Amino acid sequence: MTAIVWWDAARAFLMALGLYAFVVLAFRAGKRRTVAELAPFDLAAVIAVGAIVGRTATGGNPLAVGITAVAGLPVGHAVVSRLRHLRSFRALVDHPTSVLVVDGRIRPVELRRSGLTRGDLEAALRSHGVQDIGDVAVAVFETRNGVSILTKHGPAPLWQHLSDEESATASSD
Template sequence: MWFDTWSDLGRVLAVGAAAYATVVLVLRASGKRTLAKLNAFDLIVTVALGSTLATILLNADVSWAEGAVALALLAALQFLVAWTTVRLPGGRPVVTARPTLLLLDGAPLQAALRAQRVTLDEVRQAVRASGSGDLSSVAAVVLESDGTLSVIPASKAGDRSALEGVSGVVR
């Protein structure tokens, strides 16, 4: 179907503008953390915000007011979870996975690779992307809680204090 009615197009324009303004206000009010990609939960909230905006725009059965409440609810729940994980010691592990060490001093940690379902080729790709051509020149590769791979060159490892809290690190 290419076209229904002019009123449908008008609704999308009017509700779309109002919904966009609402998203901007909700995001400004809720702070930078709402769109951060710090962990899987943050990604879920970002996707849910986009999905909610699309539903408000395209589903005539959803009013702008209902959509605005849904957007505000998502931002409030994200704020609550973030607040809980920062202030309660046991809150963070419930929502966020710990980073995991995958390579140490140039040697792949096979058990960690298997447990995290990461291939050695993916680790090599991250090492190459960091500008290194030799695994032995890498102090550590860490699978972060947001799914990215962090590469720490041996020349910049220092006292390795950045590895505190990483699963698989023995200090």
């Protein structure tokens, strides 16, 4: 490889590293939710950052343009986050909650409207430690794409989820 090719590779590496540091600082200044929970507008910001960083690091954009574009994304994200307090705007960026199960009965229309399958619902029930759908008082598909499950008997005690060995260790502490 020629010296110019090595310099281009080193430049791309350093640009990507610098842009990554800038992105971390820019998103750190925002709300923790920006990274912890990906709503559609959060995901759009992450994808846009990736595109800008990739194009800038490989020489498609000047560094100043890349940094300016990345700096604009948290501003746009903050505006969208604030506008979500308006009901009419929230309907544009967040999907509504859907009640999927009531008193142990699946609501197929709500399941389809949410884009979920029965298998998705069963996986959510298993992840919440629910073995019998008849035990579910209500299951709600939340705005942030998670399923909240409330059982008729309340949450199962922690020790019911531990193996015998873990349970014995926990009780001796």
